[in-house]
Amino acid sequence: MKILLVGAGGVGGAFAAIAARRDFYEQIVIADFDAAKAERAAQADGRFAGARIDASDAGAVEALCREHGITHVMNAVDPVFDMPLFDGAFAAGADYVDMAMSLSKPHPEAPYEKTGVKLGDEQFAVAHDWEAAGRLALVGMGVEPGLSDVFARYAADHLFSEIDELGTRDGANLVVTDDDGNEVFAPSFSMWTTIEECLNPPVVWQDGAWHTTTPFSEPEVFDFPEGIGPVECVNVEHEEVLLMPRWIDCKRATFKYGLGDEFITILKVLHTLGLDRTEKVRVKGVEVSPRDVVAAVLPDPASVGPRMTGKTCAGLWVTGKDKDGEPRSTYLYHVVDNEWTMREYGHQCVVWQTAINPVIALELISRGTWSGVGVLGPEAFDAVPFLHLLEEYGSPWGLREQAIREPGLASS
Template sequence: MKVLLIGVGGVGEAIAVIAQNRPWLEKMVLADYNLERAREVCQKLGAPEKFPAEWIDARDESQIVALARKHAVDLILNAVEPRYNMPIFNAAYQAGCTYLDMAMSLSSPHPTRPYQECGVKLGDAQFEQAEAWERKGLLALVGMGADPGLSDVFARYAEKHLFDAIDEIGIRDGGNLAVRGYAFAPTFSIWTTIEECLNPPILWEAGRGWTTTEPFSEPEVFDFPEGIGPVECVNVEHEEVVLIPRWIRCGRVTFKYGLGETFINVLKTLHLLGLDSTVPVNVKGVQVAPRDVVAACLPDPAHLGDRMTGKTCVVTWVKGTKDGRPRQVFLYQVADNEACMARYGLQAVAWQTAVNPVIAMDLLQAGVWRGAGVLGPEAFDPDPFIAKMAEYEVPYGIKEMA
């Protein structure tokens, strides 16, 4: 398989590192707006012919198409912020390539009832083109990171093997990661974090469909496994709530994130000051988006691994019945930063996100996963993915709850 990887930040680098010695990978083009960053990763990998570095502007569909054709790639893997999804998605269609991303096209709130009704949902712009992709025989596999991604595979696995009927699926994301030397240092893209945390969270219920609520609402304490312990989680906008009901029969779907009081207060302050805005303002004759300034002022998550301690965990919590009896189970994956740094030289959040699209590409190349249209992870048989996790050294657990 020849891959055009667009975005060589922390997750992009992790994808290349994890995939580098896999026999199914013939070439992975490292394309980034920051060419020096792409060259840095190319040098680390030590195989410039297999991992050539290229400059790219992810806003430019024609340039993406040209680069895909230059390297005769089979798949375009989107590893940049989701504001660039549609140019990359459209370019993959034009170039006749399989498309894969880890976060879906952006939402926009309802103009008058943002905390009750959906406006444009996550992924709407992509799903609107599903028939065209299907007619062309092309696949766009969307939301294939950790969450969304592995969390959705877990949900499909639970439906297939663990339940006769499902009442509720709740995705929970939490951990105890800390970054030495910084009072505030997100371990993932702050641009994306602001986007998903300050937008109206989305919920899904059978009979009602998709609705919205207030940011950071419905706090609950979830006891995460493997020593992480209790973490307060709150409603956050996320793709699983859009994806899971499309393929899995259930009564309710939610997503809650363990952000912590400090993180929530920082996000609220950014919003209060207008620093979450993506609309450029004039600063001494220069047009700059406030959110881009915030991102530029914070440390790059790709280079925080040696300062990080702790673990991060993705949970798919399923409630329903099996053999006529109530059942609650959660399936989970924990990434320990110390272990990730020792094994791969990658920080935990980047590794946990990146390993899932790599496994998906392996299954696609082998023809084990196949399809056409715009599909989420739930559209595929979960068993081959779960089986591959051991090969890629991805531990996971299944825990019964009282």
């Protein structure tokens, strides 16, 4: 296996640090628009090489794949680049792994009632081409989406006979401070991606169809495990809702994220001022995207680890009936402590938790444990080998029984 890792930022750097401890591949070419950043990341292991790439150019992706004999393209950049990387991998004869999916476009007349172009629609539209070529595009294989989808497969196969709701719930108690110890606003993940998913109309799967709602709707307080505690979570557009119902029978699928009042206020202000826009505007003779400017002026998520404390939790709340037909409510989760990831890997916990899952998936693919063709999500594969390997990597997952609730009710 020869892997092209596109992106040497926070998640890409963590991916490389995790993969450096494994032996399932022959080479990883780390490519970034910033060639120096890629070269620095490549110094971590003798099996790594650095290269420059323009991720917006499918032809450049294809050429770099052919130059290095790449078998698998690993996408670790913002989802705006998904389709050029996806198309470039296909043109080069390589398989593809993504931690997100192709971007959505809201319904032009009724964005908060109807779906427009959904997350992943562009990729699923050409699934038959990947199938005909006998090739695999594994999409949504980060932590959320990704591990949460693995949890859904595990719950459907081993815990539940009927599923009312697959409810992804994400929360943390992370704090970032400045040099004087004062708490500061510093997103722990790509701000470009965060704006995209938080300000788009959230999608909910209900009664056999996808619907949309308003941003930050249906707030509920969820009590997260391992000391994180209660966090208010709200609806956010996310890939799980578009993936899980394709392979798993459920009455409802949701994604709720613990953003916090300050973050929600900031996002609303950015939207009001038009600073969430991706279309370029001319400023003193230079064309710039407002969202790119916002992302550029905030701290790099890869750099905040030494000033961050706390834990992050990704998980899936499943309700329905157990294998004996009795009501069941279970939260499957994965908690990561920033102190541990910084000490063990030198990367902050949010990017590390995102990066470990595609590394595991690629290892399972290299072994032949996971195999398939077409455009597939993590739900299409056996969850047990994945969860065993997650534990082997030194990062265990948990399971907690919840109070029984009616489907869709906002309580914890």
